[in-house]
Amino acid sequence: MRVRSIHFDMNGLIFDIKEFSIRDGEGIRTTVFFKGCPLRCIWCHNPEGLSPTPELYEQTEGCLGCGLCRIKCGHPDCRAYGRCLHICPKNLLRSVGREYEVEELSQRLLTQKTFFDAIGGGVTLSGGEPLLQADFCVELLKELKGKLHTTIETSGYANETDFERIIHLCDFVIMDIKLMDEEAHRHYTGVSNTQILSNAKLLIKSGVPHFFRTPLIPGITDTEENLRAISQFIGDEPIELLPYNDLAPAKYAAVHRTFTEEIDLGKKNTFDLSIFKNAVLRA
Secondary structure, three states: OOOOOOOOOOOOEEEEEEEEEEOOOOOEEEEEEEEOOOOOOOOOHHHHHHOOOOEEOOOOOOOOOOOOOHOOOOOOHHHOOOOOOOOOOOEEEEOOOOOEEEHHHHHHOOOOHHHHHHHHEEEEEEOOHHHHHHHHHHHHHHHHHOOEEEEEEEOOOOOOOHHHHHOOOEEEEEEOOOOHHHHHHHHHHHHHHHHHHHHHHHHHHHOEEEEEEEEEEEOOOHHHHHHHHHHHHHHHEEEEEOOOOOOHHHHHHHOOOOOOOOOOOOOOOOOOHHOOEEEOOOO
């Protein structure tokens, strides 16, 4: 199976850069969120990162109903949406997704080198799915190599060549294993898990420091059957179990998407952590 990546003539499409993150790897991180993802996990907590193109992010809570944003304007960044992004008195509109050149983004991140050298931490590439923009990731990581500690958070859904060349440029890898049953994986994420599990085996053998991560989705990934299957697959490998973010549904309306009705947020399963040989349950 050939999993394709997206090319932006060596520009990367980024939807957020979050500083002082403590959830995306060791120490304090600056997390770069890549826009575009080949998966469609029904529980996705970053719906604004799914589309590989810029899009309108429109918060409705707090809207005054003044209609000013519907007036056409001459701002270049507003033309694609046929409305003004800058006139809202509550600042509820914005375009999500900005292109960066490798040098521009790397220089922005390298300005934090003194800070990271003093306290630890580094840069994490997240998404969306960074591997969807594999060529840009490679060039960015080359610029950061040996200067900043780099981590990637990935679903692992990429062709073998892209996966291997990127993980070997990273200092650390965090890779999701969501569901072991292929039919269930297709249903809940939109893609097969065959390439993902193949890449997980490559990661285990790679010698690159890493851990796996499983999001605990009520009634879907947090079942004993699925967790036992994951445990058998990874053996002694370290894994982080990540409780589901109940606030995720609120983001969907802002990017004109509808949150799934397949998740019962009140149906959280309990399980024995000893199923795994080397697991951490995030608080």
